[in-house]
Amino acid sequence: MPPFFIWTEFKTMQLKTIHKERYRNRLNRIIIASILALAGISLGSSTLLIQLFSAPGAGNFWLNFTGVVLGCLVVGTALKRLKSHPYFFEVAYIWDLKHELNLIQRKLKAIQIAADRLEPEALTILAFSYAGSRLIWQLDDNTLVLSELNKADNALQQKIADAGLRISAEDYRRQLLEKF
Template structure:
């Protein structure tokens, strides 16, 4: 996955709409389904936990199916991009200890994966207004650049492909 420039305000606006619609759908759907089930199959004990749970589960499945169906709609482009970026960064994060050890030994693929992680994290944190750890990220970036210079490695995140993670 290649990093893309996206409009932060458009992303936030669309994300808020998606979250809002999911909340409204979950509330209305789960209550509606559970009330119909309670009406059709009343419980003499007055406990309707299983019908309420089933309403929530069915509504979650419907929402997931709807999101999957509209995933490729232009309205969802930024939201889906960020979701996929988070998945890509999680794959790298799970291998980060091995990547850092290999980078210290001069492995260019490890350095490239770490560079991609830092660049993607910077973009993600900027989009989500999470600036608390940006200073730490700058320190980590400087450390990586020092390693790359020491091992004569050029880091171009355009060359990153997640298949290189299989090596670690």
């Protein structure tokens, strides 16, 4: 399995190895536990709210809705707090990577224009975007358009080599996006 990038506290990256099977197992367990907790908390709190505040024959839509909102808040807060636990390491990293790639995607048109002008920051961002996307697609078994990604990455690497630049995805920092 190829190495991938890990965020540290200061949004820098180190090369690490991720185990696809462990990632998938933990992701599935986290999803199932979240769904069960959300259902249990939502139903339990809705039932309690109805018992406490509902009149016979009254509509309970808003009490049920409040129960679901409470469930979402509890599960969301728990996931946020547990995110730094070692068990969540791979899953939390992929969540963060997807967020980072989303930030890049929002500015992709300007980044690609700058990359055509051989601006090192844009080339670094694209290199990181391609490496990150490849990792996510491989981990999620989403390989339908992987060949297109590889072509785009190969073209980028050729452009970098032809220009005689030394660009690496490892040099990516979120601050590079501020230019675009």
